[in-house]
Amino acid sequence: MYQIDFSKPVHVHFIGIGGISMSGLAEILLKAGFKVSGSDAKGSEIVDGLLSMGAIVNIGQCAANITEDIDLVVYTAAIREDNEEYAACVKAGLPMLTRAQLLGQIMRNYRYSIAVSGTHGKTTTTSMLSQILLEADADPTISVGGMLDSIGGNIRVGASDYFITEACEYTNSFHAFYPFISIILNVDADHLDFFSGIDEIIDSFHTFAGNLTPEGTLIVNGDMDCLDRVTAGLPCRLVTFGLSGSCRYSARDISADEKGHMDYTLVVDGSPCERVHLNIGGQHNVTNSLSAIAAADLLGIDRAHSLAGLACFGGAHRRFEYKGSLGNVSVIDDYAHHPTEIRATLATASSTPHHELWVVFQPHTYTRTHALFEEFAQALKGFDHVMLVDIYAAREKDTGLVHSRELAARLTELGTDARYFSSFDTCENYLLLNCKKNDLLITMGAGDVYLIGEALLGK
Numbered sequence: 001m002y003q004i005d006f007s008k009p010v011h012v013h014f015i016g017i018g019g020i021s022m023s024g025l026a027e028i029l030l031k032a033g034f035k036v037s038g039s040d041a042k043g044s045e046i047v048d049g050l051l052s053m054g055a056i057v058n059i060g061q062c063a064a065n066i067t068e069d070i071d072l073v074v075y076t077a078a079i080r081e082d083n084e085e086y087a088a089c090v091k092a093g094l095p096m097l098t099r100a101q102l103l104g105q106i107m108r109n110y111r112y113s114i115a116v117s118g119t120h121g122k123t124t125t126t127s128m129l130s131q132i133l134l135e136a137d138a139d140p141t142i143s144v145g146g147m148l149d150s151i152g153g154n155i156r157v158g159a160s161d162y163f164i165t166e167a168c169e170y171t172n173s174f175h176a177f178y179p180f181i182s183i184i185l186n187v188d189a190d191h192l193d194f195f196s197g198i199d200e201i202i203d204s205f206h207t208f209a210g211n212l213t214p215e216g217t218l219i220v221n222g223d224m225d226c227l228d229r230v231t232a233g234l235p236c237r238l239v240t241f242g243l244s245g246s247c248r249y250s251a252r253d254i255s256a257d258e259k260g261h262m263d264y265t266l267v268v269d270g271s272p273c274e275r276v277h278l279n280i281g282g283q284h285n286v287t288n289s290l291s292a293i294a295a296a297d298l299l300g301i302d303r304a305h306s307l308a309g310l311a312c313f314g315g316a317h318r319r320f321e322y323k324g325s326l327g328n329v330s331v332i333d334d335y336a337h338h339p340t341e342i343r344a345t346l347a348t349a350s351s352t353p354h355h356e357l358w359v360v361f362q363p364h365t366y367t368r369t370h371a372l373f374e375e376f377a378q379a380l381k382g383f384d385h386v387m388l389v390d391i392y393a394a395r396e397k398d399t400g401l402v403h404s405r406e407l408a409a410r411l412t413e414l415g416t417d418a419r420y421f422s423s424f425d426t427c428e429n430y431l432l433l434n435c436k437k438n439d440l441l442i443t444m445g446a447g448d449v450y451l452i453g454e455a456l457l458g459k
Helices: 020-031 045-052 084-092 099-107 122-135 170-176 198-209 227-231 283-298 303-312 339-350 366-371 373-380 404-413 424-434 450-457
Strands: 011-015 035-040 056-059 072-075 096-098 112-117 141-148 153-156 162-167 181-184 217-221 237-241 249-256 261-268 271-281 321-326 329-334 357-361 385-388 417-420 440-444
Touching: 011 020, 011 084, 020 035, 020 045, 020 099, 020 141, 020 153, 035 045, 045 056, 072 084, 072 099, 096 099, 099 162, 099 170, 112 122, 112 198, 122 141, 122 162, 122 283, 122 303, 170 198, 181 198, 181 283, 198 227, 217 227, 217 283, 237 249, 237 283, 249 271, 249 283, 261 283, 271 283, 271 303, 283 303, 283 339, 321 450, 329 450, 339 357, 339 373, 339 440, 357 424, 366 373, 373 404, 385 404, 385 424, 404 417, 424 450, 440 450
Parallel strands: 011 035, 011 072, 035 056, 072 096, 112 162, 112 181, 141 162, 181 217, 217 237, 329 440, 357 385, 357 440, 385 417
Antiparallel strands: 141 153, 249 261, 261 271, 321 329
16 A cells, blocks of 8 residues: 655645545645645535645546646545546556545554544534644644534644544445544444445444554443444453443433533543533533543543533534524524434434424435435434435435435324425425424435525525
């Protein structure tokens, strides 16, 4: 495998440079003196930002983008072998790395690298820990899978030995990471277009957990049913967190204020410690914050900084993000695209003042929707009104396996008011006519469903 020498910057080309993670890596290399070029399917604010920093970006992917002066090519998991630009790189014999392989090599340059993994909660927890280190003036380098207001984007290049990143299990990409601290938030069935099932997913997390540096520590959810399988035979130090009293880091006396924001008493090794105040809702975020506190403690960060960082962290974009008010209807946007995440969002919404609860759900990928069809129906039936729009294909093609109208029909069978809309416009018009005073409207999904809320707020 090609190894980057950061003391000798070269020309690196990114296929799919406009992605949230790829753009962040490109920015790190730009600031380290590398020449960076790339391509993407369309322009965006992210692409404009890279252009302003000196990157060369082509809109559209074609063989002509591969020039003779390129030394290394980086590509995402979404790029297939039949991609014209990818094929040109292979034909030219250029060294190639996946996004994850490049990220793994970047991490090796930092003594204290922290990788946050889990089927759910990676972006929020990475953001929480980032906020804590920023509060402590630790000057970290941060790569997060969402937009974080405190760093003005998804990447921050610091000058210290601290590096924080998300670690995604899809295509086993996090196996390329060898961190000082690994966090495993949870393990659930997902990405079933790649994994054969939950057993293979558990094995993948076990491999990730075994890749820690020799002096590394695994911070792991002690309430997981698969805990023993994930940690079996690991020589590293283990620190558990969770809501049960058996975990080293746990919480008691959990409550929510009038805005749904969570408070709890931190318990470490069975002893009550400080009161923790979160600026976001949801019991799942209590668990996420416990892992962030545990990591900060391991790094020697004063607990006061952890409390202050968590208190001012208002959430990452698209994580129960308040977008505005449509008359007297509050509009929230959320990235939830898995039944477990939907249930967590529903719990958060339930503790937020409202009359009736509306959700516009855009399923994400056909394989996930088909594999977890009944789980989606059971998770969504807790809303008063469910509006379904077409499945967001992402990396997949529609093979006729499943359709959003089928999910709407199943919800109707379960007694929930559910409707399918073939276009965003018709959905928006229905919501304008039917949402009432003090209702709460959530646009939900990992695709572009947020555009519905933004369009409504602009009307």
